[in-house]
Amino acid sequence: xxxxxxxxxxxxxxxxxxxxxxxxxxxxxxxxxxxxxxxxxxxxxxxxxxxxxxxxxxxxxxxxxxxxxxxxxxxxxxxxxxxxxxxxxxxxxxxxxxxxxxxxxxxxxxxxxxxxxxxxxxxxxxxxxxxxxxxxxxxxxxxxxxxxxxxxxxxxxxxxxxxxxxxxxxxxxxxxxxxxxxxxxxxxxxxxxxxxxxxxxxxxxxxxxxxxxxxxxxxxxxxxxxxxxxxxxxxxxxxxxxxxxxxxxxxxxxxxxxxxxxxxxxxxxxxxxxxxxxxxxxxxxxxxxxxxxxxxxxxxxxxxxxxxxxxxxxxxxxxxxxxxxxxxxxxxxxxxxxxxxxxxxxxxxxxxxxxxxxxxxxxxxxxxxxxxxxxxxxxxxxxxxxxxxxxxxxxxxxxxxxxxxxxxxxxxxxxxxxxxxxxxxxxxxxxxxxxxxxxxxxxxxxxxxxxxxxxxxxxxxxxxxxxxxxxxxxxxxxxxxxxxxxxxxxxxxxxxxxxxxxxxxxxxxxxxxxxxxxxxxxxxxxxxxxxxxxxxxxxxxxxxxxxxxxxxxxxxxxxxxxxxxxxxxxxxxxxxxxxxxxxxxxxxxxxxxxxxxxxxxxxxxxxxxxxxxxxxxxxxxxxxxxxxxxxxxxxxxxxxxxxxxxxxxxxxxxxxxxxxxxxxxxxxxxxxxxxxxxxxxxxxxxxxxxxxxxxxxxxxxxxxxxxxxxxxxxxxxxxxxxxxxxxxxxxxxxxxxxxxxxxxxxxxxxxxxxxxxxxxxxx
Numbered sequence: 001x002x003x004x005x006x007x008x009x010x011x012x013x014x015x016x017x018x019x020x021x022x023x024x025x026x027x028x029x030x031x032x033x034x035x036x037x038x039x040x041x042x043x044x045x046x047x048x049x050x051x052x053x054x055x056x057x058x059x060x061x062x063x064x065x066x067x068x069x070x071x072x073x074x075x076x077x078x079x080x081x082x083x084x085x086x087x088x089x090x091x092x093x094x095x096x097x098x099x100x101x102x103x104x105x106x107x108x109x110x111x112x113x114x115x116x117x118x119x120x121x122x123x124x125x126x127x128x129x130x131x132x133x134x135x136x137x138x139x140x141x142x143x144x145x146x147x148x149x150x151x152x153x154x155x156x157x158x159x160x161x162x163x164x165x166x167x168x169x170x171x172x173x174x175x176x177x178x179x180x181x182x183x184x185x186x187x188x189x190x191x192x193x194x195x196x197x198x199x200x201x202x203x204x205x206x207x208x209x210x211x212x213x214x215x216x217x218x219x220x221x222x223x224x225x226x227x228x229x230x231x232x233x234x235x236x237x238x239x240x241x242x243x244x245x246x247x248x249x250x251x252x253x254x255x256x257x258x259x260x261x262x263x264x265x266x267x268x269x270x271x272x273x274x275x276x277x278x279x280x281x282x283x284x285x286x287x288x289x290x291x292x293x294x295x296x297x298x299x300x301x302x303x304x305x306x307x308x309x310x311x312x313x314x315x316x317x318x319x320x321x322x323x324x325x326x327x328x329x330x331x332x333x334x335x336x337x338x339x340x341x342x343x344x345x346x347x348x349x350x351x352x353x354x355x356x357x358x359x360x361x362x363x364x365x366x367x368x369x370x371x372x373x374x375x376x377x378x379x380x381x382x383x384x385x386x387x388x389x390x391x392x393x394x395x396x397x398x399x400x401x402x403x404x405x406x407x408x409x410x411x412x413x414x415x416x417x418x419x420x421x422x423x424x425x426x427x428x429x430x431x432x433x434x435x436x437x438x439x440x441x442x443x444x445x446x447x448x449x450x451x452x453x454x455x456x457x458x459x460x461x462x463x464x465x466x467x468x469x470x471x472x473x474x475x476x477x478x479x480x481x482x483x484x485x486x487x488x489x490x491x492x493x494x495x496x497x498x499x500x501x502x503x504x505x506x507x508x509x510x511x512x513x514x515x516x517x518x519x520x521x522x523x524x525x526x527x528x529x530x531x532x533x534x535x536x537x538x539x540x541x542x543x544x545x546x547x548x549x550x551x552x553x554x555x556x557x558x559x560x561x562x563x564x565x566x567x568x569x570x571x572x573x574x575x576x577x578x579x580x581x582x583x584x585x586x587x588x589x590x591x592x593x594x595x596x597x598x599x600x601x602x603x604x605x606x607x608x609x610x611x612x613x614x615x616x617x618x619x620x621x622x623x624x625x626x627x628x629x630x631x632x633x634x635x636x637x638x639x640x641x642x643x644x645x646x647x648x649x650x651x652x653x654x655x656x657x658x659x660x661x662x663x664x665x666x667x668x669x670x671x672x673x674x675x676x677x678x679x680x681x682x683x684x685x686x687x688x689x690x691x692x693x694x695x696x697x698x699x700x701x702x703x704x705x706x707x708x709x710x711x712x713x714x715x716x717x718x719x720x721x722x723x724x725x726x727x728x729x730x731x732x733x734x735x736x737x738x739x740x741x742x743x744x745x746x747x748x749x750x751x752x753x754x755x756x757x758x759x760x761x762x763x
Contacts, residue, residue, distance in 0.1 A: 024089040025359065027062040028097030029319050030055050030075055036236040036261045039101055040207075042077040047084070051401075054122060057207055057230060058352070060319060062399040064094075064359045073097065080104055093357050096318045100263055120544060124444075124453045124474040126486040127171075127215070127540050127556060129155055131208040138602055138636035140648040140709035142196040143248030143280075144725035144758025148208060148229070149191050149198035154632045154650065156591035156606040157212045157558075159625050161657075162738050163195045163751045167500075167510075169625040171212045172560050172587020172612040173224020175510075176498035177534070181228045183325055184350050184365035186389055188512060189342060189373070190227070192331050194280065194303040196248075196729075199329040199344070201274040201309060203242060203253050206232035212591075213558050214488030214540040217440040217455035217472050218395075218406065223492040223536040224560065233313035233323070234272030236261035240719065246758035247283045249305075251276035258312075265317045273310045278303065281334075291752050301751075305331045319354040333508070340508050342373035346389075364394040364408075375509040381421045385499065385511025388415040402446040412436040418513050420499055420568070428568065428579055434463035434514045436495065449478040461495050464515060464532050468493045482546040489539045497534075497580075499568050515566060516580045523582050524617015529564065536562045552595045560587040565614070585614040585623075600643055602636040621695035622658045629655040646711040654703040658696035662742050665689055689742055700740075703750075706731040723760040728753065 030039040038059025045052035046066065055061045066089045075083040080101040087095060137146040139154065152168060153160040159169040167175040168191070180187045182200065190198050211219070211226040219226045239256035253274045261268040284291065284301040291301060312324040326347030333340040348367025355361070368390050375383040395408030418430045442455040453474040460467045472490025479485055499511035519528050542556030562585035569581045589610040596603040612626040631653040638646045692698075709727035716722070730736075733753040740747050 022091065023065045023067055024091055025062065025064040025066055025094040026073065026087060026089065026097065027060070027094055027319065027354065028099060030059045030061070030099045030101060031261065032080075033100040033102045033263075034237070037232070039075075039077055039080070042075055042080075042101070045074050045076075047072040047074050058321070060352075062359070062361070064399050065401050075099060075101065077101060096354070098263070098265060098317075098319075120484065121478060122446075122451065124216075124451055124476045124486060124488065126474055126476070126488040126542055127157075127211060127213040127558065129210045129212075131205075131210065133202055133205050135602075136202050136205070136208075138646070138648055139634065140650045140707040140727055140729075141725075142707070142727065142729045142754060143246040143756045144709065144727045145197070145244065145246055145248060145251070146202045147197050148200050148202065148205070150196055152210065152227075153652070154604070154606065154634055155210055155212075156556075156593050156608045156630075156632075157589075157610070158210075159608075159610070159627050159630060159654070160195065161625060167191070170225040171558060171589070172562075172585075172610065172623075174498065174500070174625075176496060176500070176512075177222055177224035177494065177536075179219060179222035179226045181226070182327075183229070183231055183323065183348070184393060185346060185348050185367035185369060186391065187344070187369070188371040188387060188389075189329075189331075189344060189510065192278075192303070192305045193333045193340065194278075194301065194305075197278070197305065199307050199327075200229055201251065201253065201276065201307070204231045204272060204274055204309065204311075206230045213538045213560060214472075214474060214490060216442050216453060216474060216490075217457035217470065218408075218442050220410070220438050220440065220457045220459055220470070220492070221412070221436065221494050221496070223494050223534055223562070231272075231309075231311060231325070233315075233321075234270035234311065236268050236270045236313075236315070238719070240763055242760055242762045244758060244760035247287050247756050248280045249276055249278040261315070267314065267316045269312070269314045271310075271312050273308075275306075275308050277306045280304070288754060291754060302334045303332075304334075305329070318356065320352060322349065322351045324349055338375060338377040338508060340373070340375050342371065344369065344371045346370060359399050360396055361399075362394065362396045364392070366392045371512070373509065373511060382419075383421065383509050383511070384417070384419045385509075385513075386415075386417040387512040389413070404444045405442070406444075407441040408439070410436075410438045410440075412438075414496070414514060416512060416514050418499070418511050420509075420511060430513050430579075432463070432514050432517075434461070434495070436461055451476045451478075455490075459493060461493075461515075461533065463517060464495060466531050466533060468533070468535075484544040486542050486544065487540065489537070491535070491537050493533050493535045495533055497566055497568065513568065518579070520566065520578070520580050520582055522617070523584060523615060529582065531564070532566070533564065534562075534566055535564050536560055550596055550598050554593045554595075555590065557590045558588060562586065562614075581616070583614045583616045585612070587612045600638040602634075604632075604634040606630075606632045616695075619695060621697075624657055624659060624696060626658055626696070627654050627656075629653070642715075644713045644715070646713075648709040648711070650707045652703070652705050656699040656702050659698050659700060659739075660694075660696050661692045661698040663690040663692055665743070700737050703734075703736045705729075705734055705736060719763060721762050723758075723762070725758045725760070726756070727758070728755045730754065 030042050039055055040057055042055045044061045051063055051066055053061050053063050068089050068091050071087055073085045073087050081104050083099055136148055136151045139151050141150055152158055157171045161167050170178055180190045207230050209228040215226050234255035236257045241254040243252045255272040258269040280301050281304050307329045309327045314322045329344040331342050346369030350365040352363035370388045372386045390413040392411045398405040413435050415433045420428045437460040440457045444453045455472045457470040470491040474488040476484055476486040495515040497513045515532050520532055522529055538560050540558040545553040547553055565583045567581050569579055591608050593606040608630040612623045613620050614623055633651045635649045707729050708731050709725055711725040714722040730753045736750040738748045738750050
């Protein structure tokens with residue numbers, strides 16, 4: 001039997017060795033000659049042959065299995081002068097090329113369109129949107145400071161719950177079901193309490209991949225979506241940066257070479273450091289006293305945050321690179337009745353190694369992060385949650401002619417410390433350490449007009465004694481030059497839980513726990529579940545149509561089936577009640593987006609139709625983020641001499657959120673916990689709320705808002721310019737409801753009209 005297995009393997013290995021002996025390969029990196037930035041999705045071909053490929057996010061390309069001989073390597077990218085370089089392919093070897101391209105007179109907007117279209121033709125890219133810093137900066141921004149937190153809510157399928165402590169809900173998934181990565185490291189809270197700002201500095205971002213469903217096996221440990229953010233290296237050509245100030249915050253970036261990137265080869269290195277600090281809690285006393293938070297009696301917006309991020313980058317002469325990075329993010333809110341603080345810090349290393357004379361490259365990430373959140377309410381014990389994470393990833397990528405194989409292993413060590421006391425003074429506590437081990441394999445093959453991408457993830461949850469096999473599949477069919485059909489689906493699992501309940505309208509304290517180790521039961525029964533994980537499956541189909549050279553339409557329909565969801569039983573009435581409850585659920589709908597882009601003008605419209613339900617075993621009910629209709633219209637227009645003026649507009653409409661209606665109130669006397677001697681006449685028990693039987697049977701009112709900005713750029717020299725941005729958020733001062741206080745019946749609104757002026761100096 002062993003001989004039967006080994007014999008074909010030996011034949012395959014011999015054939016591969018023979019093929020490599022008759023062929024060679026070429027790989028390299030392509031950079032912008034002036035800035036040293038990599039050229040993304042540039043076209044690389046061997047003139048007169050069928051061999052060709054595109055560069056990746058690092059400007060890297062690899063072409064294997066090329067017959068020996070002399071060729072011309074031609075590199076093209078719209079907006080840049082083409083390159084033609086003579087090369088010699090030698091038997092069994094790889095040559096490395098470091099190439100630099102110069103900008104031509106064609107505008108940068110055309111370049112962005114070209115890069116996106118090239119990626120659309122060669123990747124499955126279903127339920128995936130890739131954002132660039134330019135797109136984020138084109139959005140009208142609160143305070144005049146562009147931020148990814150404001151741009152994400154424009155994307156189809158993404159719902160935000162509000163400006164204050166807002167969370168993102170992506171195609172029916174709760175925030176805990178979204179995997180957030182920064183340079184390969186997990187970030188547990190990416191958004192500040194004032195929902196306009198994230199912890200990420202826009203100027204440092206190279207790309208943002210938002211995968212709203214159907215993602216391949218490279219990503220795991222979450223059952224809904226992925227937000228993968230990659231920062232760029234610091235400038236390897238010259239010292240530069242920016243300083244910026246607005247009524248909301250001040251920020252700065254400094255970057256430059258340690259050893260300059262040279263065209264004649266050799267290693268190079270650079271640094272980058274960013275910082276931002278808010279002072280809206282001080283300036284709002286004078287500028288926005290009318291906009292005080294309804295949760296606070298003082299004349300200020302009680303939000304503050306401070307973010308630091310640093311990175312060292314090293315690039316060798318053959319394309320191998322290493323990055324060291326670290327961060328500290330802090331956030332605080334001082335309401336009249338409560339104080340919330342969280343602190344997130346960590347650091348790590350990621351690397352890509354390019355071995356000589358091999359079709360294979362490998363890389364990885366080693367990182368550590370720590371997140372601590374505390375909430376102190378008046379007269380109550382503090383709530384606390386801490387989660388620490390150690391992770392190590394090693395992955396390998398093998399380049400074939402029209403195929404690519406990526407595989408790897410991931411280790412996760414998660415340490416949690418959670419203390420929560422509910423309104424009945426019953427404490428729920430968990431202190432645990434668990435490990436996860438995963439292996440994944442992703443294979444991409446071009447077969448004529450088809451691109452197929454089967455993948456498999458195997459995930460071992462040590463504390464649960466459970467191993468999951470998660471097959472996934474994606475495919476795209478290039479039906480014509482302008483029409484592309486795409487499909488994706490798969491199985492997903494996770495072991496991480498949140499203290500937030502999906503029935504909540506507003507949340508301040510967001511804690512983290514690992515999955516329960518005690519017995520849990522299927523919804524509405526006393527039957528133990530077969531496992532203690534959260535699981536889901538996805539199914540997606542869509543079409544991309546290039547209606548014209550600069551006009552694109554994308555339509556996708558999706559279904560997410562949540563076969564088991566686990567939540568913290570925060571309303572347990574006694575210590576004997578279970579700590580956790582289970583539900584099932586589903587999310588389905590359709591997303592549509594239309595994009596028009598030419599040099600000076602960018603128009604984008606999106607519409608999402610969404611249904612999100614949960615089943616607790618007693619009834620099926622919509623979640624609090626079940627927004628049926630969501631519309632976003634975005635416009636950016638550059639005008640004047642050298643486009644030094646830029647006008648931005650964004651309008652958002654969302655139909656009403658559901659909520660559970662209140663029937664009445666009662667004094668809750670807990671004789672089981674307080675004893676039979678308790679006197680209801682003299683005791684001061686907590687107030688209990690009587691809800692209607694129908695969960696989330698009511699609806700609030702719809703949401704709509706207009707944001708606008710006008711930016712003027714003053715150029716003093718090639719390397720020095722000043723941007724002045726006037727912006728207004730909620731321009732027509734719409735009263736958008738946040739929630740209604742159940743005990744006082746007071747309506748709490750989102751933030752009103754907020755004008756601002758920001759000044760940014762680039763050097």
